[in-house]
Amino acid sequence: MLKNTIKSVLGLSAGLFLGISALVPAAHAEQAGEQEVIKWRLQAHLPVGSGSWEDSVVAVRDKLLERTDGRLQIELHAADSLFGPTEIFPAVQRGVVEMGYTSPAYLMNYIPTAGLAFASPGAFEDIWEALYFWKHLGFEELVQEEAAEQGVHYYTDKLYPxxxxxxxxxxxxxxxxxxxxxxxxxxxxxxxxxxxxxxxxxxxxxxxxxxxxxxxxxxxxxxxxxxxxxxxxxxxxxxxxxxxxGGVEVFIINNKAMEELPEDIRRIVKTTFQEHFWSRTNEYQYQEVEMLNHLERExxxxxxxxxxxxxxxxxxxxxxxxxxxxxxxxxxxxxxxxxxxxxxxxxxxx
Known part of the structure; x- marks a missing residue:
């Protein structure tokens, strides 16, 4: 029953609560020392209970915190805490918040290719096919070009059905x-x-x-x-x-906020998102197998x-x-x- 999903996993290769989750571990605060600490806010369209909250939103926040030695600190906000889902893109675009975690379904009025990014219905039968289109055939770059024209950096979180x-x-x-x-x-x-x-x-x-x-x-x-x-x-x-x-969830970053980052941190941000895409896409497919097995059994x-x-x-x-x-x-x-x-x-x- 899960044969096609398992083939997807094997074929992939290459990566209060909000107040508590937003706190910077003391070790990283000490490492930041006298260096400038940059504080961003991220509004997500998903609730805390979503699996992608921990494995995508929190995971990326923590990776960037560690890799910048505490110099980039991101305060997380779950669904509707600052803005509703349709308001995330304009808020990031205007720089009201520096980052968003959202769905291309909410971006179609701003990015013409967002509909295809959310899902290409009637196209792919397996994850590897979509991966090849996204990365090897340059589809994500076409989406990113349009996002940049709107003042936003665009990074696909993962691909999944x-x-x-x-x-x-x-x-x-x-x-x-x-x-x-x-x-x-x-x-x-x-x-x-x-x-x-x-x-x-x-x-x-x-x-x-x-x-x-x-x-x-x-x-x-x-x-x-x-x-x-x-x-x-x-x-x-x-x-x-x-x-x-498709890429049903994406990270978006205000262009000006990205440009104002020190060069080394900007490089870390970009490489972290590139790595996260591959590992998270792979991880998600395995988690789907686990979840469906559990749901059928329990x-x-x-x-x-x-x-x-x-x-x-x-x-x-x-x-x-x-x-x-x-x-x-x-x-x-x-x-x-x-x-x-x-x-x-x-x-x-x-």
Whole structure:
């Protein structure tokens, strides 16, 4: 059941609470000594209970603290503590806070390629395919160019699949078309075009919507993030294939704040994010295997596969949406051109 996910792991190669978590360990404070200490704030769109809070947000904060000998200190703020999720990008852009941890789903009004970055629906079947597109075919650089024009540095946290949870299995495209699904970003449009009725709502509202029948299913990351919101208490079916594979979370940094860093710290920041991407992507895939095994064993979650007619419709809609995304900017057009050429080389051309 988890064969494809395990293959992903083997194929990858290369990396109060908030007040307490934001404190600088005494050892690092002493190491900083007489050197200038730079203090930044980071607003995240995820709650503290999310797995990516500790393994991505806190992990990067701690790495930068250690590698700069305490000279770069980042104060962390979880979801909605300073700004709501849609306000993170403009806050970083204006320098109100120096850093953000957010989703490309909230950046589409600023960065035209962000829809494709959130997920390229109907494109990739496995993580390694997306990795090759991101790094070897230069997709992330196209996104970063547009972000830089908006005054922001952009670093993908990790790549992983976005997968749905459903309250009941579906046996046909007709049944799927009767569902109401929580969606976000380009995937909201994707779900609607495939046939279901897609509606947006913030993460904290998904559990209530599922439990009361307002929606029949939802996506919130993969199994780890869905479990962090307790979605499997009310929706026992985890759905394959994924809606899309992409960089669902990203770190963004205000350009001016980055430029004002001492050269050595700026270099440490950049290399840390590069390393973190590879290690975190690899780590996340293994954690997905662990989580799904646990959910199946302990909570009775069942991994199901969508019928062939729904999958076929997903591939068709994916091509249609990519053509629409290509119209948004020169970089988006180039990204889609590279992607279609790549998919053709994988034997998935029209």
């Amino acid at each position: 976005t997968e749905m949870v459903l309250k009941e299995p579906v046996e046909s495209l007709e049944e799927f078309s009767s569902l109401k699904i929580r969606g976000a970003g380009l995937l909201q449009k994707f779900i609607s075009e495939v046939g279901a009725s897609a509606v947006f709502m913030p993460g904290p509202e998904i559990y209530h919507a599922l439990s009361t029948g307002l929606v029949d299913g939802a996506h919130w990351g993969a199994s780890q993030e869905a479990n962090a919101l307790s979605l499997y208490e009310v929706a026992k079916y985890h759905v394959r294939p994924s809606l899309g594979i 909570q009775g979650v069942e991994v199901i596969t969508l019928p062939d007619e729904i999958q076929q419709r997903m591939w068709e809609v994916g091509r249609e949406l990519r053509a629409v995304e290509a119209e948004k900017s020169p970089n988006a057009a180039e990204a889609v051109r590279r992607l279609e050429q790549y998919l053709e080389s994988l034997g998935r051309g029209e």
